[in-house]
Amino acid sequence: MQKHAHHPEELSMITCSYAPDFNRCERLCRSVDRWVSGDITHWLVVPARDLSRFRKLSNGRRNIVAVEDIVPGSFKQLPRSHRWWLDRRAWPVRGWVMQQVTKLSANAVTSAEFIIFADSDLQFVRPFSRDHVVDHDQLRLHRIAGAKNSGEHLSWHHKAADLLGTRRQYFGHDYIGQLITWRRSHLEGLQKHLEDTHSRPWYQGVARALKVSEYILYGAYIDAVVGIDNSGHFSCDEDLAHCCWFREEADALAGGSYPLSAGAVAVLLQSNLGLSDQDEQRIVRDLTASSLSPVEGLAL
Template sequence: MRGWVMQQAAKIAAAGIVEADTVLLADSDVVFVRPVEVGAFSAHDRITLFRKEDAVHAGMERHVIWHRVARELLGLPAAPPPPLNDYVDALVFWDPVRVRAMQERITEVTGLPWADAFTSQLHVSEFIVYGVYADEFLGEEQRPATSPEICHSAYIRTPMDHEAAMAFADRIGPDAIGMMISSHSHTSAEVREAAARRCAEVAASR
């Protein structure tokens, strides 16, 4: 069993147990740059869902596999060919009531405790499973609206220098409450901290 799959299962378990209306999942690389006000990310008294429509293309092989596995766990027909929706981000809101319903569905479909079924998968994404569940099982009136971009992210594999980090920070959007420069980029702590400070300054001015 892969450690990162266990980490995902822990997120689902925690979100299902917590006594709250909303859960905010944050990647370990995220730095908050604005106050978090859940009401700003709700529509019709329901928390919004991070959803990039038709963002998953055929070349994103891992995402395509995640969609296949999600639909198997949820007992859904196979996904159509790409493009597919993407639900993966560094900052994501979840509704604990929906998480518990998703857990129950996985147990019902697989005949196993949801955690056993989930962690038995070699390739799986908690965000894709939750997003597919929300879009496929909630009626039109309950289907969550699409969230604005709440995390200003740089998914990169090469280090940012100070100039690039400042340019990145200056592009932060009006709805972003966090910023993230991937640790896989090996960007120095000094540059990452400078980018976070600059993001907070820009955010405060808008």
């Protein structure tokens, strides 16, 4: 696990990916290099066995590291499987849960205080800079009051409460979205809080959970433990990404009847929509052609 000196003014972007998403990740990287301000470093975190494939995406602002090198606890990916990992006691961990453990290990990836997550199925289509998420040293926190307070989302809140050691509750806001931002210092505080509460490594409770959301866990920690007013975060309920969760939304976006949101700097085409690589490239190409000029000084 890497150790870093703290750099409070920096913003780092982190993408967790793996071999089946390589093509999408490659397109994300191209869009980052075109639209994202060059002072924002980009880190790709992938399983060790996928490193050789992803290394060609490295450049002056992008680094590739292995999941196994930054996540504590000696997790191992099962041979010939992208979906399952084992912890050091041979407890099976599903791949989507392992990705959450990886995001919660982001403080081992970068020394930056400000962290932003960009998923592989996201592509930037408009200029993005630090000013979109930082205001006078306050970092944006995606936080929508009263939203998604039932069903599976409520179960994620209850699991966050269990991990944080509070009564089971809905924490008053939804914290799930795209281009989510965290403070590194609070992530480290969250890890310590989980360990102090349960007297075990922080990652163990997360990895062994059947229902868990890393974004809800962090947001609930800010609201219930730190306090939003003392957190160095400002609350924001607008999404920076135009999200297509269903095929009909992607078709409507492509056809012009579901126009790109005014405040969106990126578009999410959910990876399970059944779109071909050519479909996704065409949609993003058409959006980019009608968008603003790229960030000054970035290569086309």
